[in-house]
Amino acid sequence: MIRSLLCLLFLVAYSSNAQDRIEIQFDSHQFAEMYEIETLRFYISNIELHGKNETHFKEENSYHLVDLEEPESWVIRYPNAKFNVQLDSISFLIGTDSLANVSGILEGDLDPIKGMYWAWNSGYINFKVEGKKRDSNTHFEYHLGGYLPPHATSRKLTFPINTDEVILIKLNLSQFLDQIDMQLLNEVMIPGADAVQLSNQLSNYFSIE
């Protein structure tokens, strides 16, 4: 399945009162103008919700693979989460933490059968996007991974929450791809300086709506 999109939106929805649940939703907005996206898969991990400088929700074993082709992966539900305070921020990692990368064989979204694991240089691909830039017909493959300094690629993001109802976080994939000079760099397949550079840039294109 080939999909095209300009940006990916994901929603964090929670209720602080009667509903007693959290839902994180990912939503794609499709545009066929600049890029043809063949694969978009990335991990978010270590999801936390904070209020008044305290952590009120910290998911155990928090690893989620978001896959453009798997709509069910755009929704993360916490049906039993309960809060008595006003939440004011959310934090998570784009990618996996170093523990996941050194723990041998893992299950669920971290199962190497998901195609997000490098066998020859143990560790996870934190973010994978593959596709084609339409105007120049350039094919690109960016596999961003690596957990060892100085080439660690997961990035922690924290965003303020200013509503009780829905938090909408956007990944502007098109803008991220726009700023890469694809003539110079059309693929990254190993941990290293390029993966670090792109991971730094990538974190700038997540935002709160």
Next chain:
Amino acid sequence: MLIALVGISAILVSFNEGWIDDDQRSQIADWPEPIYDFEKNPITEEGFQLGRKLFYDPELSRDNTISCANCHLQYTGFTHVDHAVSHGIEGRKGTRNSPVLINLAWNSSFHWDGGVNHLDVQALNPIEHFAEMDNTLKNVLDYVNSSKQYRGEFFNAFGDSVASSKTLLQAFSQFTTSLVSSNSKYDQFTRGEVEFTAQEKNGLKLFDQHCNSCHIAPLFNSNDFASNGLSIDPTLNDLGRYGITKVGTDSLKFRIPTLRNIEHTYPYMHDGRYRKLREVVKYYADELDQINPYLSEKLKADMHLTETDQKDLIAFLCTLTDRTFLYNRRFGFPN
């Protein structure tokens, strides 16, 4: 307090009680603790036998022609004797000398470049590598899950007849961690069971002077990487550890492998360039390029080994041969 301590040690033992027999347990009593975490994968007879069967099963390769044992033969310390670099399906050749599988429970990383950080994920490499089995993890799982016999064996080993990535790979580790070599003549000598000849004694003395800082007894390896100054083979262009870390000072560094059973694990070095042990010893004794900027600091001292010394050193290295390991039927092709 004493009871509590006894309780704790009893728990520690129970995690790996299925790992090795009592004889071997006493042989390794003074060794460092294994690095492999048996708590996460307790070894059972069923798991060991399942891993053994998988190890010898050629159906794991894409065209059903080669098993793990093709490049890791028991009688030669589980390496590919006589082949400089390993061979895969359809006659494809790799770029490195297949490593021995000896005392892997004490390794903190795997492969000549240390790119694999946990034994449980190592087997993904030969299964999926183009020049080895060229298969996929999914195909292998589909294969074992479609076999009535394997389904029963997975159930007996892991309590679930459906193999997962985790149970498949942990089954391999149950077998490979069990490949413990601890009963060579050297081991018997250190336990006071046998005597060394004068030649072997001199070899041991020379080994302690010149070799033991990297190939550290009793495992005769280090979990570290170093350059022994070998010139780069332009047909392979292998930069070793640098390929993993992308750190300049790691250029041309390779794993410091165990020397156990080295008499039988020829050819030698990461690219298998030396066929004879005497060529290896001669290289370290006479041919090291002292102005090579990558050469390990530990090799920057002339060894002054006479021809007799070199022979004595080889005589010592041959005491690392462990026939109870190489000919243990438990590790061979399953019946």
